[in-house]
Every structure is written in structure tokens, then in C-alpha cells.
Amino acid sequence: MNVKNYSSGKRAICILLAGIMSWAAHASPRTRLEKAESDVRGKVVSEKNEPLVGVNVILKGTSVGTTTDPNGNYRISVPDNGILTFSFIGYLSQEMNVGNQSEINIKLLPDTKILNEVVVTAYSSQKKKDITGAVAVVNVKDIVKQPTGLVSGLLQGQAAGVTVISSGQPGAEPQVRIRGINTFGNNTPLYVVDGVPTQNSTNLNPNDIASIQVLKDAGAASIYGSRASNGVIIITTKRGTGKVSVQYDMFYGVQTPRSGNVWDLLNPTEEANLRWIANKNSGLPINDPIYGSGPTPVIPDYIYPLGKMEGDPAVDPSKYYINPNYKTDDDYNRFYRIIKANKAGTDWFHEIFKAAMNMSHNLSVSGGTDKGNYMISLNYLNTQGTLMTTYLKRYNLRANTLFNVNKHIRIGENLTYTISSNPQISELTDINVIATTAQMSPIFPVRDIKGNYAGIFGTGYNGNNPVGQLERLKDNRTLGNRLFGNMFAEIDLFKDFTYRSNFGGEMYSGTARSFIYPTYENNENTKYNAYNQSSQGGYAWTWTNTLTFHKAFLAKHDLTVILGNEAYKSYFENLGGQTRDYYTFDPSYTTLSTGSGIQSNYSGRSFESLNSQFGRVDYAFKDKYLLSGTVRRDGSSKFVTYQYGWFPSVSAGWRISEEKFMGGVKWLSDMKLRGSWGVMGNQLNVNANNGYYTFIMDKAASYYDINRTNNSNQPGFQVGQIGNPDAKWERNINANIGLDATFLGGALDVSVDYFRKDIKDLLYNPAVPGTQGPGTVPFVNIAGTTNRGIDLSVNAHKNLGSDIKLNLGLTFTSYKNKVTRVTDNTNYFFSTGRALNGINFVKNEVGHPIGSFYGYQIIGFWNTVQELDAANEEARRVTGNSAAVYQTDQALGRFRFQDANGDGIITADDRVFLGNPNPDFNYGLNVGLSYKQFDLSMFFYGVQGNEIWNHNKYATDFYATFIQAKSKTALYDSWTPEFDF
Secondary structure: OOOOOOOOOHHHHHHHHHHHHHHHHHOOOOOOOOOOEEEEEEEEEOOOOOEOOOOEEEEOOOOOEEEOOOOOEEEEEEEOOOEEEEEOOOEOOEEEEOOOOOEOOEEOOEOOOOOOOEEEEOOEEEEHHHOOOOEEEEOHHHHOOOOOOOHHHHOOOOOOOEEEEOOOOOOOOOEEEEOOOOOOOOOOOEEEEOOEEEOOOOOOOHHHEEEEEEEOOHHHHHHHHHHOOOOEEEEEEOOOOOOOEEEEEEEEEEEOOOOOOOOOEOOHHHHHHHHHHHHHHOOOOOOEOOOEOOOOOOOOOEEEOOOOOOOOHHHOHHHOEOOOOOOOHHHHHOOEOOEEOOOOOOOHHHHHEOOEEEEEEEEEEEEEEOOEEEEEEEEEEEEEOOEOOOEEEEEEEEEEEEEEEEOOEEEEEEEEEEEEEOOOOOOOOOOOHHHHHHHOOOOOOOEOOOOOEOOOOOOOOOOOOHHHHHHOOOOOEEEEEEEEEEEEEEEEEOOOEEEEEEEEEEEEEEEEEEEEOOOOOOOOOOOOOEEEEEEEEEEEEEEEEEEEEEEEEOOOEEEEEEEEEEEEEEEEEEEEEEEEOOOOOOOOOOOOOOOOOOEEEEEEEEEEEEEEEEEEEEEEEOOOEEEEEEEEEEEEOOOOOOOEEEEEEEEEEEEHHHOHHHOOOOOEEEEEEEEEEEEEEEOOOOOOOOOOOEEEOOOOOOOEOOOOOOOOOEOOOEEEEOOOOOOOOEEEEEEEEEEEEEEHHHOEEEEEEEEEEEEEEEEEOOOOOHHHOOOEOOOEEEEEEEEEEEEEEEEEEEEOOOOEEEEEEEEEEEEEEEEEEOOOOOOEEEOOOOEEOOEEOEEEEEOOOOOEEEEOOEEEEOOOHHHHHHHHHHHHHHHOOOOOOOOOOOOOOOEEEOOOOOOOOOOHHHOEEEEOOOOOEEEEEEEEEEEOOEEEEEEEEEEEOOOOOOHHHHHHOOOOOOOOOOEHHHHHOOOOOOOOO
């Protein structure tokens, strides 16, 4: 039984370390021996009779020990009945009874299991030493120690070349990027779970995983063809072995949100002082509806009615009236709000972010014989979000079985069924609930004098009450079901052939319901109530058939050939509706049929299919010269004219360590140089209708009073999708060169890769002339990008004693990304949804990274009138325009922008690239220390050199934007006329 308890606090770690240090300080350096001792000496050599330095020689059952010197010699005092243990990383340990021996010489044999470790790759498995592609093998035992329920999140910092970006929201799939950003759209890698391709890994139980491999280059991944461009993650789940084993694992932890003044906001008094200073410096009259019009601001007792003090008749509680469940405008217009000022200030961030529990229980039963094996597991995961009303509750049931019908036929299945509930909030929007915690002024309380929600109504302020927003979501529900897995059969044909048929996929469904409550506390209120309900469902199946030939012959040659065919089909449909105007808001009453108001509905469906043929050849000569080649032909229902694409690759490896001239290099256990080139494809960003024109009917747009009766519209059609039948596969042309090396008998492993990815025929949907109609713009093959970079992984292992082991793992990734082509008519485009007041600030331009930030470069402030006059005079001289000014709306204390193009004036042409969100490098460090049955693990991850767009600062750091909460920077670190220049 393994019971794990995780805590996010530092105190527990400090206590643990203090305890270990205390124990170490009081531990006896030697164990008291009752028997007579004698000196034993000897020498430890390798299988090649070469001395081994640093071999641990330990008296079994004690802490008494020594290590061998550079000549392999050792000396130790032991009792006559003692047992010596000889251990060295990369070699098999040996034990020797001392007896009456005074000299014991040992020859350690290499532990070949590392090099001969079998790694699951595309449609087969290979020995680690024979792999010629860029494959990262993830240490599953380490990653499952992290208290999280999402497999994709566990990959952060664990594999070189893999970047994981997580929002922290329970159940939200992290963004996984393998070797950077490839395309303008979906960059999600392909997951292959027990041979079944999928884009969704959120329902996978980490406790069920046996191995994870990341295929990063074409040599490893191009056999997956059209879906391999973003990389491939191979996941294999566990199987049973040996006697019946029952295992229970659990973790419990608490996640704590950041403490303190998270947004660095002013308190109500500071906010009032800021408004006075800003109005004074701007020459504006001071007449504030809340803080008054005197020489200094006055903090009122009440915000609403505006600026009232205690005892004022306007705040008589008998006048108060709010019906939070109002149903008519007449009722709403009768509201009389009374809201007390929170003079101490409301901490809006911590009103909605609280410490949250995270727990998991996992029970598994497994076993196996020569007739077959089984593994059954049940998992319950409950991750409560630190943001109120967000959570993930998930139940997983898995059954994996394998039966040996006879020694040539095997059948089995891997199935998992998941039930989950996972309400989430919208992220990365201008008015998301997290952003409102930086907008709401702290002078506003959470609730008014009667306990209803307080807000900005009638005050001129900006922001919505985030507590009200989230508490109104508390009865919303989601429920998802997913059956995922595969069934397979394997048959050994003749002597060297194996046929495998694998049928797998998923069936899923989901329902959601929500209620829209009327609001009353905001400036712009929702004055209706409505109930929404939706459902969705679908399936996807993949049927793969492969024939594998493997033969080793003449003691020098090893040949593997794989031929296969794969068919894929998916179907999806959804249905939803809304009804308004409910008599009661009780969630037990509301359905789509119980409301009395307007009803609306929608539905949709889509399907797609793939048909593929593929082959691979792996050849090894003398176990040191390696060659591999693959080719895949994919046909997709998404394309019309160019339906099929070919995706080849070739890779080679040279195990330098096996050459005769490396025989005298004692410290090198294995070294392999490898390289690859190939093509991978992508079709993720194309919808099923992309190749076809579709037409729809829309009462608001395509109906027309063609008979000019003024009282009847005739139905008509409009374009729904603009078709592009000439779209074809996006191609990722990939080259990689790498080096794998193992030193000191396995004590140190190093792997380094240099890669380059050129994306050709990138699928992108540029803007089209309005004359083509309002239809969805199709994707066309016109753009291109490139990525190049370095991956590095280092793993070190050290036995610090007979029972103490130290493991260190380091990953490092650096890449450079840039756009190489956009369209025939332009070399840039702005990303949609990334604009501020209608001005786009994320630009994708040839020669620059995807998603670069674009705007005016600030070079300082306008500090004096003389600076303004000098700049304007220069602008008039350069332009020849006597009315020219250097910068529109320039004034003292405002930012001065750089004249990037040197034309003397600031225009839109002076905008420049300010940075990009791609890091210069990212890194991960794993530290593991084990003592007998106890282990301590630490994990560190970081990125360096990426710029971040901070949307909150636009509103909090600048007084002139919105009347809302402001930061301490706005008050204490702003330009003032009194500053001495």
C-alpha cells in the first residue's frame, strides 16, 4: 500500500529537513559489532578487467562502507560472518560472504537493461539503443508524484522540447507545445493511448500509465503522417504481472492562492487622494460625486446614495428596496439602493480566491500468469479550484486484460470509462471575472445594507461585482461521459511475421445547464432571466492493421519491416435551447418547457474520416550502424482536389561507442550519433466543410420583402461557408541531428538535439473582399513559419550508501520562431481577439515570431514645455507643415513615443515590434532522494526571456482610462510637475 500526502506549504519541508539533519547528527557512524572484526581488501573490475572507481562496498544491514579508489582497490573492516555488497550504477550488484577471506576480488557485469530497455514507439516497440529519431522517454514514476489529475500537465519540465502552459483552472487542458509553435491555429500534439489516436487526454488517470514517450522529429513521428506535425505523445497503460496485487494510492493537499495585495491596488483613502492630485494637475475643477468638492477628499459613510453620511435622511433603511429576482422593468425601476462605503477597502481578489482542497483516491487490482494478465483500477479525483464555483470531479474505471490463447495468438482490451463534472469560467476575455477583481474599487463592499449584491450602479465607476457573478453560477451543472479504449488481436505467422489488428476509439456525451439571473448592481444590467440547456455527443473510431516482419541473421544484421493500413472516422452533434421568463428561479423547477417567454434553439453536426497506408523499415548492422525509413499516405475527407498526401522520412544512427577505437575509453558506456529528415502533415485547423460552398437561411439577413408588401418576407439563402476545393495538407519539413551518451556505467545520461522545422503550405484563412458575402472564410495554403532550436536532457544517478540514492534530472529547451510567409498580397496580419480600444497589438509578420507584440516604443516623458516646443519645431521643419505637431495629444507628463521612421512626426507607421511571448529558453529540474522505502522529490520549472502583455495595467496604472481601482504605481510612481528634472 502506498499512501501519499502532499502539502503546498514550505513549513512541512523545513520540518522534514530539520528532522533528517537531526537524525544524521545523532546517528552513530558505525554499527556496534558483536563479532570479531578483520580487514578485508580487494579489487573491483569491469567485465573487461578494467578497474572501476567509486564502487560502493557496504557491509550488508549496516551503514559501514567504503568506495574503491582510482585503481579499483578497497579496504574495509568487517566481522567474519559479514556479507559485503558491491554496487555501482550501470552494473549488476553482487553480494559476497566474507567468512575467513582476507582478500575478495570482484568482477561486476554491466546492467544492460538501460540500453536494452524496450520503448514503445510508432506502431511497435524498439530497444532504446536502436532508436534513431528524437524520442524523449518520460520517467513515469517521478511525474505521478505530482498531485494533479491531468496527464498533459504532468509533462511540464519532464521532457526536453516540451512546453506546457496551464491556466490553473481545474480540468482545463493545458497548452502543450512540442518544439515551439508551428501554425497560426491549433498546435495541440497527437496523443496515442494504447495505439488509439486522440486529441483529448483530460480523462486519462495518471495512476494507470506505464510509460510515456514524446516523438519530436519526423524520424520518430512521420509515420503518423497528417496528424504528426505538432508532435506525438505515446502513452501506454499498465498491465498486471505475477501474483494478485492490490494497491491503494491517495493524495490530499491544499492549494493556496497568492496572498497580499495581488494587484498592488490603492486603498480608498489613497484612491481619493489620487483623484484630487490628477484633477489638480490637469487643471480640472474638483467636484467628485463620492469624495466631495473640498480642498481634500472626504471618505463618505455611504457610496449610494452618492457621498452621503450617516444620519442623512437619504440613507434611511426604510427606503431600501431591491428584489433580486425581479421580473419586470416596473419592479426594477422602483429599486432604492443603499450601499455603505467600505472605508478599510475590499480585497476583491481574495473574496473570490480561497484555499482549495485537492484529493485523489486510486484502487487497483492486478495479476498475471503465462495464460494472461489483468489490471483493474478505480479512481476518484476531486480538484476544487481556488476560484470559487470551479472544480473538477472525475470518476475513472479501467479494465486492461490480455489472454494468450496459445503461444502464437494473443487477444486483449484496454478500456476506461469516465464520468466527470467540470464547470469552468471563460478566460482571456476583457471582462472575465478575474479581471474584475482588479477593476472594482475597494471602496465598494461585497453586499449592501440588506445583504444583496453591492455594485457600481449610478456611481460612474467601472467594473462588476465578481462575487455576484460567480455566486449566480453556483447551480450551473455539467456532466460528461466518455468510453475510451481498444480491442486487439495478435497472431504470430510462420516464424518471423506478426499480424496485429487494433480497433479502438471513443464514445462520449455531455450535458450542461445554466441559469441567467437578472442583475441590478451594475451600470449595464441584464434585465431578464433565462434558462439554457445543451447536450452534445459523438464517437470516433480507428481501425489499424499491421504486419510486422523481424529477423536477425548472420549475427550481424537485424531487420524489421512494418506494413499497415489505418481507417479513422468521427462524428459529432450538439443540441441546445434557451427559454426566458420564469415564474420561479428554483433550479428544481427550471426546464426548457417551464418558462413562459421567448424560446430559441440550435443544433449542429459534423463528421470527418481518414484512410491511410504506411510502412517502416528498421535495419541495424553489427548493432552499431542504424538506418530507418518510413512513408505514409493519408487521404482526408476535409480535402477535395488534393485529397491525398505523402509523408516520408529517413533517419540514421551510429553507435560510436561500439567502434574498436573507443575500446580504451573507460568512462564512456554508450554514445550514439543520429540524424533524421522527413515530412509531417497537419489538417487540424480545417473544418469539414472547408472545401465546399454551403448556404443557409437567416431571417435577419437572407429574408426579403421581394413583393414590397411591407408585411411579408420571403425566405432566401445566403452563403454559410465559402468553399476552397484546392486546399491541401499543411507540411512540416523537419530535420534533426542528435547525440545520446551514457557515462560512468550509467551514472550520467546526456541527450542533445538540434532541430529545424519549416512549415510549408500553412493553412490560414485570410480576409476576403466583402463582395464574396458574409460566409465563413475558408482556409488556404499560403502561409509559412520556421522553428529552430536545441533540446538538452541530463540525468544523473548516485548511490550515496547502501540504501540512499540520489537522482537528478535536467531538461533545457531553446527555440526561435518566425513567420516566413503570409499571403501573396501582404506580409502580415493582426491576430483577431487581441485588440485594445479597436487597436490591434498582436502582429504576425514575415521575419518575426508568431504572436509578436506591436506598438509605439516609449522613450520617456514630456518633462518640460521646452521639450514640447523643440519637438514640434523639428516636426514642422522636417515636414514643411507649419501646423505640424510631433505627437497627437502630447502634453506634459505623457509618454513620448519614438519617431521610428524618422519622418519627424508620430503616426501609425512608427509602431515597432516590442517583444513576443516565446521564451528564450525553458528548463526543468527534478531532484529525487530515496532512503529504503521513503523518498523525497522536488521539481522546479522556469522560463526565461518571454514578454507578457499585462492587460490589467492598462486600466490600473493610468488614471485617464476608466474610473475604477488604481494601482500604487499610479499614485506613487507617476510623473508630477514637482519632479526636479
